[in-house]
Amino acid sequence: MKPFKIILLVLNLGCAAMALAQTSGLPDAHFNLSLKAPITTWDEAIPLGNGLMGGLLWGENNTLRLSLDRGDLWDERTHGEKEWWKKYTYQKGAEMVAQKKYAIVNGWWDGPYNGVSPTKLPAGRVEIKLPQGQLVQGFELKLATAEGLAYFKSGAVVKALYSASEPVAVLSVKGAIPDAVDLLSTSDVYRKNTDGQGGPSSGGSVSKLGYPDAVKGKKGNAQWYIQEAAEGLKYCVYVETKATGKETLLAITITSTTDSGDLLALAEKRCSAALAKGYDAVLKPHKQWWNAFWQKSSVSVPDTAVQKQYNLVQYFYGAASRLNAPPMPLQGVWTADNGSLPPWKGDYHNDLNTQMTYMAYQESGRFDEGASYINYLWDRRDSFRAFAKDFYGTKGLACPGVMSYSGQPLGGWGQYSMSPAMSAWSAHLFYLHWMYSADDKFLREKAYPWSSEVGECMLGLLKKDDKGILRLPLSSSPEIFDNSPKAWLEPNSNYDLMSLKMLFLSLKEMAEACDKNYEINKWADAAAALGEFHTKDDGTLLLDANNELKSSHRHLSNIIGLYPFNLITPENGEKATKVIDASLQSWDKLGTSQWCGYSFSWMSCLRARVGDAEEAVKNLDIFVKAFVLRNGFHVNGDQTKSGFSSFTYRPFTLEGNFLASQAVHEMLLQSWSADPGKINTGVIRIFPAVPQKWANASFNDLRAEGGYKVSAIRKNNQTVSFSITAAKKGKVRIKDNFNGREPKWSVKNVNKTGDIYEVNLAKGEKISATF
Structure with a gap:
């Protein structure tokens, strides 16, 4: 055999071996997250978590920090009038918009968001000080076992895990004995922070909450603080240490009044039990859980940066979204640790963020992790029914476009925070969960009931015009024209039209699968009565019947019918192809100056969906290169300042990460139907x-x-x-x-x-x- 052929054979065998290694289950250690020390800011830390609790491991010199979080720690106090949405209803808003009294509507619906609360709450941090002269050199996240490690120049090692089987975190310090272990409350962190202010769009400093100082306590090797929050909520952050020969152990937990009346006793019990077992014993069931998690699915692509990002984002599902834990809001279980409240209150944004955060689990088969959000929406259906009745004046249910953990409407830019179409998009997640899981029990018991109630709410709002077309009283296209008067588009905008059409077609499909034959025609007729999408003569998708997108924009709302919905596909014929080509040419011409990070990963998904592989990978590469911090967190602005976007700021949110993960899926495997609404017409x-x-x-x-x-x-x-x-x-x-x-x-x-x-x-x- 000639030398060249031998080399080629070796290369091919090597590629095949790499592919087999990656798809055999556990992620290869080569793709672990490894960061050089120092890490001097919380948002570049090693992210750890078990769904309920989260932690960020970071530090410099001889000091390590573990920033603490728990998913259901929320201050639910309404800013302004209690239940303001009952007074300032959708119908009243429509009347004000018709009279061009835009400032009044903004005051009604945007004003409530301008307060400090409702907001997600941070939970302080633990600081571990090793002896002077100890120098941390690097950090690592072992993906296979979900462990965070800190390596010191002396050979000392600190390991950390958030137990997959118990609501506790355990740390092991070997090679050095800590001089001190300090527990800092959120107020302590605020006072340590030089300016006490958060980053862009932050809710402000934690001091604005007006809480009393935490009550601190010590007993033996344990220390804790109990924070009185608002509306009866108290939470306890508890740390206990145990020194055994060559190892110092730490156990950490967070309990709240939602767990027990005696939250301190419960915290003590959890930490004592973990210390009695020891790190290795706690690690054993933890590793078993993560081993099963990684066996669900895997991918292998010949791009190290993309592969690392993909693996990390799949890890995020396991670390931040569990079946019986709160679902991920904007920052998951990694709330800001800088003395401030999280950007955008760390809330649940339903005009993009929650939907896209939960768009990548279906193909990877992580249904339990995805069901965290599905169950959250299901469990709040009574609140959502009340919201539909009180705000929209309809039957059925609707989830607010921007909401707190309890499901309370937070307000914000009213065109989007109070838009009914956001509920239609949320219903799409129920549909996808059924489609990918093929769980007919879930379909009958949750997917169709929840989604059909959204459908009833939409039908209650839609009225036929003189041409027989169903129209909403108000319409918009997130987040185009921000909250200016121009943002009130002519009903129905393409965004609203596409969201509603996808909802009704999916309901038709689900009704048929549930043998609800008498409901099939209702949903089919509603979908048809929405009319055609708004386009220019050349096929370019407009914002509404009259307005064209004329400048770069971050939210792909007017082309949502291409992705994630399968309403306009290359397999729908010449007319659809014309619409796709013209619309994407228009977006290309407008450029990316006003894009955020998630815009690039969303566009990557969309380009893959229409079969444009090279543009798909181009956008994905830009995202991975310019819109993630060194620990993989998505940030909204271009961190390279390379001109990909005019935004160069760095508020961290998660949805861009998950969109990037889904972009990989879209390039490797697709299975949508070119005829949505027709059951069993998907194609692999x-x-x-x-x-x-x-x-x-x-x-x-x-x-x-x-x-x-x-x-x-x-x-x-x-x-x-x-x-x-x-x-x-x-x-x-x-x-x-x-x-x-x-x-x-x-x-x-x-x-x-x-x-x-x-x-x-x-x-x-x-x-x-x-x-």
Whole structure:
């Protein structure tokens, strides 16, 4: 064999080995998050968590810090009038807008957001001081075991984990004995911070909450503080240490009045039990949980930066979103630790953020982690019914566009915070959870009931005009024209139109799957009565019937029908292709000067969805390069100041991370239907938008709509094999995008109609193909 061929063979074998290593389960240690010391700011720290609690590990010289958080610590005090939304209703707002009294509406709906509360609360920090001369050199996040480590020049090592099985964090210090372990309340952190102020869009300093100083206590090797918050909430942050020979152990927990009347006794019990077990004993079930988590699925792409970001974001689901824990708001369980309250109150924004944060779990099969938000919405349905009745004056339910942990409307720019279409987009998450899990019990018990109540609310608001078109009283397109009078668009904006049409079509599909035949036509008729999307003659999607997007903008709201909705696809014919091409050319022409980080990862998803692999990876690469901090957190502004965006600030939110993770999925596997509303019409597309530079890629057990598990390998820019396992009995449909190459099937009776392969599979049956 010639030397060149030998080298080529070795390279190919090496690529295949890397692919197998990544798709075999646990993430390779090569992709761990490794950071050089010092880390001098909380938002560049090593992120740890177990869904309920979160921690950020950082520090410099001989000092380590663990910033503390718990997902349900909220100050729910309304700013201004109690239940203001009952007085300043949607109908009254529509009347004021009709009279062009815009300032009045802004005062009603934006004013409540301008106070300090409601807001997510930080929980202080623990500081560990090692002897003078100890110097921290680096930090690491071990993805496979969800452990944070700090390495010292002397050889000392500090390990930290947030137990996956108990509501406690445990730290191990070996190689040095701490001089001090200090527990700082949020007020202590504020006083230590030089200016006591937060970053852009912060709610201000924690001092503005007006809380009394925390009550501190000590007993033996334990210390704690109890903070009286608002409206009866108290929480206890508790730390206990134990020195055993060559190791110093720390156990940390946060309890609140939602756990127990005696929150101190509960905290003591949790920490004492953890210390009695020791770090290794606590680690054992923790590792088992994370091992099962990583076995759900995996991907391998030949780009280290993208692969690291993907793995890290999947880790975020496990660390920050658990089945029986609060779902992730803007910053998850990693609230600001700088003496200030979190940017944008750390709230639940439903005009993009929550939806996109929970858009990437379905394909990776992390249904328990995703169900955290689904269950949160389900559990608050009584509050959402009351909101629909009191604010919109309708039956059914609606979740506020911007809300607190309890589901309270927070207000904000009224065009979006009080828009009913946000509920339609939230309902889409129920639909996707059903589509990817193929869980018909979930469909009947939660997905259809919750979503259909949203549908009832929307039908209560929509009225037919003289042409028979259903229209809302008010319309907008997030977050175009901010909160200026121009932001009130002519109903229905394309954003509202697309959100409502997707809702009604998905309800039609779900009703058919639930055998609710008498409801199918209702939803189908509603979808049709919304009319056509608004376009220019050349096909460019407008904002509404009259207004064109004429400047760069961060939110892809007027083209949401391309992604995440599958309302306009390349498979819908020449007219749809014209709309896609013209609209994306328009967005390209307007440029990215007003984009945020999430805009790039969203556009990456969208370009992959329409089959534009090179633009998809281009936008993904920009996101990974310029819009993440060194610990992987998404920040809104261009940190490289390379001109990708005029925004260069750094408030941290999570949705851009998850969109980037989903962009990888969209490049590797798609399964949407070109006919939404028609049941069982999804098509599996394997490697539908893979760029040339990803010549070798693979994935294992990603999910497709219909509950299918799909695995595939690609080498030298060609698919070489794939397999599909059925979650239930039915017909699987596979797109022929194999460049004229004929698959060798593992089963008989695979038929082909046009460019679609079809085969019936039994539940659990697996079909494989090689080339």
